[in-house]
Amino acid sequence: MDLAGTRHITAAAVEETTSVQHAVIDAFTPAWRHDPYRSYDVLRAAGPFVPGLLGPHLVPGYAECDAILQNPAWSHAEESELLHPDSDVELPGSFLWMEPPDHTRLRGLVSKAFTPRRIEGMRGHAERVVADLLDKALAAGEVDLVEAFAYPLPLTMVCELLGVPESEHAAIRRMSAGIARGLDPDVLMSTDELANRTAAVGEFLDFFGALVAERRARPRQDLISALAQVEAEDDRLTAAEMLGTLLVLVVAGHETTVNLISNGILALIRHPDQFELLRQQPDLALPAVDEMLRYDAPAQLTTRTARQEITVSGRTFASGDSLILILGSANRDPQAFTDPDRLDLTRYAQRGRVNRHLAFGLGLHYCIGASLVRLEVEVALRAIAARVSAFTLLADPPRYRPNLVVRGMSELPVRLSA
Numbered sequence: 080m081d082l083a084g085t086r087h088i089t090a091a092a093v094e095e096t097t098s099v100q101h102a103v104i105d106a107f108t109p110a111w112r113h114d115p116y117r118s119y120d121v122l123r124a125a126g127p128f129v130p131g132l133l134g135p136h137l138v139p140g141y142a143e144c145d146a147i148l149q150n151p152a153w154s155h156a157e158e159s160e161l162l163h164p165d166s167d168v169e170l171p172g173s174f175l176w177m178e179p180p181d182h183t184r185l186r187g188l189v190s191k192a193f194t195p196r197r198i199e200g201m202r203g204h205a206e207r208v209v210a211d212l213l214d215k216a217l218a219a220g221e222v223d224l225v226e227a228f229a230y231p232l233p234l235t236m237v238c239e240l241l242g243v244p245e246s247e248h249a250a251i252r253r254m255s256a257g258i259a260r261g262l263d264p265d266v267l268m269s270t271d272e273l274a275n276r277t278a279a280v281g282e283f284l285d286f287f288g289a290l291v292a293e294r295r296a297r298p299r300q301d302l303i304s305a306l307a308q309v310e311a312e313d314d315r316l317t318a319a320e321m322l323g324t325l326l327v328l329v330v331a332g333h334e335t336t337v338n339l340i341s342n343g344i345l346a347l348i349r350h351p352d353q354f355e356l357l358r359q360q361p362d363l364a365l366p367a368v369d370e371m372l373r374y375d376a377p378a379q380l381t382t383r384t385a386r387q388e389i390t391v392s393g394r395t396f397a398s399g400d401s402l403i404l405i406l407g408s409a410n411r412d413p414q415a416f417t418d419p420d421r422l423d424l425t426r427y428a429q430r431g432r433v434n435r436h437l438a439f440g441l442g443l444h445y446c447i448g449a450s451l452v453r454l455e456v457e458v459a460l461r462a463i464a465a466r467v468s469a470f471t472l473l474a475d476p477p478r479y480r481p482n483l484v485v486r487g488m489s490e491l492p493v494r495l496s497a
């Protein structure tokens with residue numbers, strides 16, 4: 080068992096362990112990042128609450144994850160304390176990690192940028208970006224799809240939404256990768272990665288602090304200008320809250336979408352019948368996005384802490400008890416989905432018949448960017464269906480980043496034909 084990349088899980092700790100304990104370790108081990116799903120099967124079979132490595136129990140099943148996410152008595156505000164006790168840098172507070180009334184106030188301000196009309200208004204831009212990226216990839220013939228397609232599309236879209244100039248995209252990418260890695264539990268990171276997170280957060284705060292000041296002085300039609308105006312004119316948004324909000328929009332928003340695109344294309348390559356179906360029926364592109372989110376969730380886990388005594392599936396938790404919800408496992412739960420390990424692009428084509436997936440969370444913190452993600456990835460899949468006849472995987476399995484929370488490939492080398 081390769082435990083490279085973990086600092087506190089020693090070889091001694093994995094000796095004499097049961098298969099469930101092995102599955103717990105494997106689910107958190109970089110060596111199994113390419114396929115954590117068999118470990119999740121073992122965890123679900125072991126029961127609804129499985130003792131974890133970090134203290135809190137793991138929650139691998141759909142029914143429990145669904146119930147906990149929907150119950151506001153479970154808070155998300157303690158995640159930093161839980162996963163980042165070693166942090167020497169305070170990740171700026173975002174409403175992702177707040178509870179009402181602050182959560183309601185901040186989410187209300189940002190949700191104005193995500194109205195269906197505004198998101199639909201970005202379709203033309205997404206189509207142009209996708210067409211340009213595909214032109215280049217098809218001309219090259221062999222590419223790393225993460226680099227050539229999955230990364231630039233969401234980066235361009237989120238920068239467009241916020242109002243970050245194109246000349247700064249490379250800097251945003253560098254900072255955001257360092258911070259996304261830093262969303263993992265501290266115990267799973269090397270000293271260098273922790274230092275890199277500190278540097279990336281510092282760089283992010285300096286960069287966006289300066290950009291906000293610039294937009295406050297010379298506003299444009301973008302989200303940063305709108306938020307800078309609110310911050311300057313009334314007391315609904317502090318400077319720190321604005322930077323925290325921008326951090327989540329950039330990092331949690333765009334790194335996840337990169338993974339959805341690359342995980343989704345890999346799933347199509349591994350299910351040629353489904354790729355052919357998409358080529359025959361391009362209108363499956365939108366339901367396909369949800370099936371790809373279910374099949375290989377880009378955000379694999381989240382945490383919740385009880386704010387009062389709560390009973391879930393017959394077990395009572397005291398106020399202050401924390402849990403790690405494995406969304407990626409809940410989405411493969413055979414109790415919730417027929418044939419869960421099969422990619423079925425028609426699964427979400429008939430609304431109401433299938434359990435919703437949990438890849439965007441649920442309840443109070445349901446992903447604010449869900450409609451933007453659906454638009455971007457639908458546009459990408461339609462273009463792929465129309466223009467690509469075949470993909471050949473050039474490395475199998477492809478290389479994965481060590482990231483556990485925001486999980487995905489570091490490269491996806493393919494040959495593609497028009």
Ligand code: HEM
Pocket residue numbers: 155174175176186237327328329331332333335336339376377378381382437438439440441443444445446447448449451452
């Ligand atoms: C495939 C792409 C994405 C996935 C899988 C994803 C996943 C998630 C999940 C699971 C949550 C809830 C976490 C929890 O309850 O603990 C969440 C919340 C959030 N997401 Fe996303 N996300 C994606 C893209 C985006 C994008 C593009 C944006 C914005 C540009 C965004 C912004 C947010 C924000 C601001 C929250 C916090 C919402 C709240 O606390 O009220 N996400 N996302």
